[in-house]
Amino acid sequence: MAQDLNQQEHKEIDAVTGTSTTGHEWDGIRELNTPLPRWWLWTFYLCIVWAVGYWVVYPAWPLLTNSTQGITGWHARSAIVADIDELKLLRGPMMDKLTSASLQEIAGDQQLLEFARALGKPAFADNCAPCHGAGGGGGKGYPDLNDDDWLWGGKLADIENTIRHGARGGDDDGHQGRMPAFGRDGLLKANEISAVADYVRSLSGLATEPGVDLALGKKTFADNCTLCHGPEGKGNREVGAPNLTDKLWFYGSDKKIIMEGLQNGRGGVMPAWGGRLSEPTIKALTVYVHSLGGGEK
Amino acid sequence: MIAPATHTVSLDQAPAAPGLARLVAAAEVGSPPPPEEEIPLYAPRRQIYPQSVHGTFRRIKTAVLVVSLGIYYLLPFVRWDRGPNAPSQAALLDLPNHRFYLFFIEIWPQEVYYFTGLLILAAIGLFLMNAIAGRVWCGYLCPQTVWTDLFFAIERLVEGDRREHMQRDRQKWTVETYARKAVKHFLWLMVAWWTGGAWVLYFADAPTLVKQLATGQAPFVAYAWIGILTFTTYTLAGHMREQVCLYMCPWPRIQAALTDEYALNVTYRYDRGEPRCSAKKAEQLRVQGQPAGDCVDCLQCVHVCPTGVDIRGGADLGCIQCGLCIDACDNVMSKLGRATGLIAFDTDINIKRRLEGQQPFFKLLRMRTALYAFIIAVAGGVMLYTLATRDSEGISVIHDRNPMFVRLSDGALRNGYTIRIVNKRLKRREFILGFDGVPASLIDFVGLPPRDDGQMLIDVGPDQTREVRILVTDYGAPPPTSTRVVFRITDVATGEQSDARDHFFGP
Numbered sequence: 027m028a029q030d031l032n033q034q035e036h037k038e039i040d041a042v043t044g045t046s047t048t049g050h051e052w053d054g055i056r057e058l059n060t061p062l063p064r065w066w067l068w069t070f071y072l073c074i075v076w077a078v079g080y081w082v083v084y085p086a087w088p089l090l091t092n093s094t095q096g097i098t099g100w101h102a103r104s105a106i107v108a109d110i111d112e113l114k115l116l117r118g119p120m121m122d123k124l125t126s127a128s129l130q131e132i133a134g135d136q137q138l139l140e141f142a143r144a145l146g147k148p149a150f151a152d153n154c155a156p157c158h159g160a161g162g163g164g165g166k167g168y169p170d171l172n173d174d175d176w177l178w179g180g181k182l183a184d185i186e187n188t189i190r191h192g193a194r195g196g197d198d199d200g201h202q203g204r205m206p207a208f209g210r211d212g213l214l215k216a217n218e219i220s221a222v223a224d225y226v227r228s229l230s231g232l233a234t235e236p237g238v239d240l241a242l243g244k245k246t247f248a249d250n251c252t253l254c255h256g257p258e259g260k261g262n263r264e265v266g267a268p269n270l271t272d273k274l275w276f277y278g279s280d281k282k283i284i285m286e287g288l289q290n291g292r293g294g295v296m297p298a299w300g301g302r303l304s305e306p307t308i309k310a311l312t313v314y315v316h317s318l319g320g321g322e323k
Numbered sequence: 324m325i326a327p328a329t330h331t332v333s334l335d336q337a338p339a340a341p342g343l344a345r346l347v348a349a350a351e352v353g354s355p356p357p358p359e360e361e362i363p364l365y366a367p368r369r370q371i372y373p374q375s376v377h378g379t380f381r382r383i384k385t386a387v388l389v390v391s392l393g394i395y396y397l398l399p400f401v402r403w404d405r406g407p408n409a410p411s412q413a414a415l416l417d418l419p420n421h422r423f424y425l426f427f428i429e430i431w432p433q434e435v436y437y438f439t440g441l442l443i444l445a446a447i448g449l450f451l452m453n454a455i456a457g458r459v460w461c462g463y464l465c466p467q468t469v470w471t472d473l474f475f476a477i478e479r480l481v482e483g484d485r486r487e488h489m490q491r492d493r494q495k496w497t498v499e500t501y502a503r504k505a506v507k508h509f510l511w512l513m514v515a516w517w518t519g520g521a522w523v524l525y526f527a528d529a530p531t532l533v534k535q536l537a538t539g540q541a542p543f544v545a546y547a548w549i550g551i552l553t554f555t556t557y558t559l560a561g562h563m564r565e566q567v568c569l570y571m572c573p574w575p576r577i578q579a580a581l582t583d584e585y586a587l588n589v590t591y592r593y594d595r596g597e598p599r600c601s602a603k604k605a606e607q608l609r610v611q612g613q614p615a616g617d618c619v620d621c622l623q624c625v626h627v628c629p630t631g632v633d634i635r636g637g638a639d640l641g642c643i644q645c646g647l648c649i650d651a652c653d654n655v656m657s658k659l660g661r662a663t664g665l666i667a668f669d670t671d672i673n674i675k676r677r678l679e680g681q682q683p684f685f686k687l688l689r690m691r692t693a694l695y696a697f698i699i700a701v702a703g704g705v706m707l708y709t710l711a712t713r714d715s716e717g718i719s720v721i722h723d724r725n726p727m728f729v730r731l732s733d734g735a736l737r738n739g740y741t742i743r744i745v746n747k748r749l750k751r752r753e754f755i756l757g758f759d760g761v762p763a764s765l766i767d768f769v770g771l772p773p774r775d776d777g778q779m780l781i782d783v784g785p786d787q788t789r790e791v792r793i794l795v796t797d798y799g800a801p802p803p804t805s806t807r808v809v810f811r812i813t814d815v816a817t818g819e820q821s822d823a824r825d826h827f828f829g830p
Binding site: 048059061062063064065066067133136139140143159160161162163164170172173174175269272273274317318319 | 363364365366367368563566569570723724725726727729730731732733734737739767769770771792794
C-alpha cells in the first residue's frame with residue numbers, strides 16, 4: 027500500500043528503502059524524503075512566539091540610556107533586594123537576640139555563639155582579611171589572631187574595644203601607644219641599639235653571638251624600655267607593648283629586624299570600625315575572633 | 324501491498340526509516356495526492372482510532388496499568404512510622420530538609436550514589452528487557468504508554484469504540500459529538516490534574532498537602548507543578564500519544580542499535596500467513612493444491628494498534644511490542660478455527676527455520692543477556708550490601724586553610740580543624756572524640772563546654788549533623804612538617820565508631 031502511494035505521488039523511489047526522494051541529487055546521491063511531522067513545525071513557531079513574550083514581560087531591548095523594562099517591572103537588582111529582605115526577616119529573631127545579648131551571654135549560649143560565628147566569618151573576610159589573612163593568621167606586622175599573644179588584650183571586651191576604636195587610627199578612644207624611634211630620634215646610640223637587641227633576643231632564650239655586651243644591653247633596656255615593656259620584658263597591654271619573653275615575634279626575631287624597630291620605631295595602624303560596621307556585626311566579629319583559638323576568659 | 328520479499332530483510336539489516344515512511348504514506352490515505360511537482364516536507368498527523376481488544380496481552384497490559392497507576396496515585400498516602408523525629412510518609416522526597424524516605428530507607432544528599440546505582444539498574448534492566456523481548460518496556464511499563472492507554476479507555480468510554488468514533492468524527496458534527504468530546508476532554512483533564520496532584524504529594528506530607536490544596540493554603544509551587552503536570556499529561560497522553568514514540572523518544576533509536584537477532588519481537592509469521600486470502604478462497608486454493616496463507620487480511624492487527632503500525636510489514640520503529648495485535652489476530656484465528664499465533668513473540672530466524680523445515684529455536688541465554696543479568700546482580704548486590712552495612716554515624720574533617728598552624732607564646736604548636744559529625748539515627752546521640760597521631764596533644768573544643776563530670780561529649784540531634792571547631796595543641800618535641808592523624812568518634816551508648824584521616828602541620 028505504502029509503495030503504491032509513493033509511486034503514485036512521486037516518481038523517484040529509492041530502491042533499497044522504498045521511500046520517495048526529495049528530488050535533490052548530488053553526484054548520483056539522492057536525498058530520502060522522511061518528512062518531519064507538521065506539529066513539530068508548529069511547535070517551533072510557538073517557541074518563537076514564546077520568545078517574543080519574554081520581550082514583553084522582562085527587560086529586553088537595549089535603548090540609548092536604558093532598556094525596555096517589561097510589563098512586570100522585574101529586575102535582577104530588585105529581585106536580589108527582595109531576596110536579601112527575605113533573608114533578613116529569616117534571621118530577624120536571632121539578630122534581635124544577638125543585638126540585645128551581652129558578649130558574655132553570646133559566648134555562653136551555644137546556639138547564639140554558632141550564629142555569631144557564622145555571621146562573623148563573612149564579616150571578617152569582608153573587612154579584616156586584607157590585613158589579618160583569611161583565617162586571621164596575620165603576617166609580619168599584622169597580628170595573628172589565632173595565637174594566645176595579644177597586644178591589647180584577648181578578653182571579649184578587649185577585642186571589642188580594639189575592633190571598635192582601633193589602634194593609632196585617629197580615634198581618640200583607640201589605642202595610642204607606639205614604639206619610639208630610639209635611633210632616628212637620637213635617644214640611643216648605635217652600639218646601644220645593637221646591645222639591647224641582643225639582650226631582647228636573650229630574654230626569650232634565643233642564642234646570642236659570642237662576645238656581645240649583654241650587660242650594656244641590660245642596662246640600656248632598664249633605662250629605656252621597662253616603662254612600656256616592664257622590668258622583665260613581659261610587655262604591657264595598656265600601651266600595646268608586646269611581651270618580649272615569649273616565643274612569638276610580631277615583626278621577626280632576627281637581630282636586624284629588632285634593630286630596625288629600635289631605630290625607626292613601630293606603630294602599625296588598625297582602623298576604628300565603630301562607625302563603619304553595625305553593632306551586631308561588631309559583636310559577631312568580636313565573638314568570631316575570640317573563638318579563633320586565642321580568646322581569653 | 325507490501326511484497327513478501329520485504330519480510331526477508333532481517334532485523335539488523337532493516338533500516339529504521341521505512342516504518343515511518345509507511346506511517347506517513349498511510350496518513351495521506353483519503354486526502355487528495357499533492358501535485359506531482361510539490362513534495363511535502365512536513366507530514367500531517369494521522370488520527371489513530373485504536374479498537375478495543377480482549378486477550379492475554381490486553382489483560383497483562385491492564386493489570387500493569389492498574390498496578391502501576393495504583394502505586395503512583397496511592398503511595399503518597401501510605402504511612403510509615405519513623406518516630407517523632409521524622410516524617411511518617413512511606414515515600415517522601417523532603418527537599419527542604421534534604422532527605423529522601425522510602426519505607427525503612429532514608430537517603431541523605433551525600434548518598435546520592437544510590438540514585439546513580441538505581442539509574443544503572445534501570446538502564447541495564449531496560450537493556451535486558453530488550454535483549455529478551457524487545458520493547459516490552461514501551462508496550463507495558465513506559466508512563467507514556469500507561470497514561471495513553473488510560474486516555475484511550477476514557478475515549479472509548481465516551482466516544483465509543485473505533486468504528487463508532489470514526490463514523491461520528493467523519494459525519495457532520497452534531498451537538499452530541501461536541502458534547503461527547505467536551506466530556507472526554509473534561510475527564511482527560513481530571514485524570515491529568517489528578518496525576519499532577521499525586522506528583523506533588525511525593526514532596527510533602529500528603530494528607531496535610533491535600534487539605535492545604537483543598538482550602539487554597541498550599542504553597543504556590545505546589546499549584547504550579549500540578550498545573551505543569553496537568554498540561555504535560557493532558558498533552559502527551561491525550562493529544563501527542565504515538566507521536567511521542569515515533570518522533571520524540573530516543574529509546575526506539577537506541578533500542579534498534581542494541582537489539583540482536585535472537586531477541587523476541589512481536590512478529591507476523593509470514594511463513595504461515597502468506598499469501599493472504601479470504602477463508603473461502605483459501606479453501607478453494609488448498610483444494611487445488613495451491614499455497615494459501617492463514618492471514619485473511621482482516622486488518623484487525625492494524626486497527627487495534629495504538630501506534631498505527633501494520634506489523635505484517637516486519638520490524639517497525641513504531642511498534643511498541645504491546646502484543647495487542649497478537650490478541651486481535653488470535654481472536655480472529657480462533658473464530659476461523661485456525662491455530663492461534665499467526666502473530667506472536669518470535670524471531671525472524673525462526674521464520675526462516677520453519678520455512679526451511681527446521682524446528683524453531685529460542686536462545687534466551689546469550690552473552691548479552693548473561694552480561695546484563697550479571698551487571699544487574701553486581702550493581703544491585705553492591706547497593707544492597709552498602710545499604711545494609713552503612714554507618715549510622717560519620718565524621719568528616721577540614722583542616723584550617725589559614726593559618727596552617729599556629730605557634731603559641733610558650734612555643735607549642737596548634738592546628739585548627741572543623742569537624743562535622745553526622746548522626747543518621749532518628750534519636751539524639753552522644754559521641755566522644757578521639758585523636759591519634761600526635762602523642763603530647765590536647766584538644767580544645769571551641770564554644771563547647773564539658774559535661775558536669777568533666778567529660779567532653781558532643782551530642783548530635785536526631786537525623787542531624789553538627790559542626791564543631793577544635794584546636795589540637797602539641798606540647799611535645801617539634802613535630803615534622805606533616806604528621807598523619809586520625810579523628811575517631813565513638814557513640815557513648817552503643818560503642819559504634821567512625822573515623823576520618825587528616826594531618827597535623829608544623830613549620
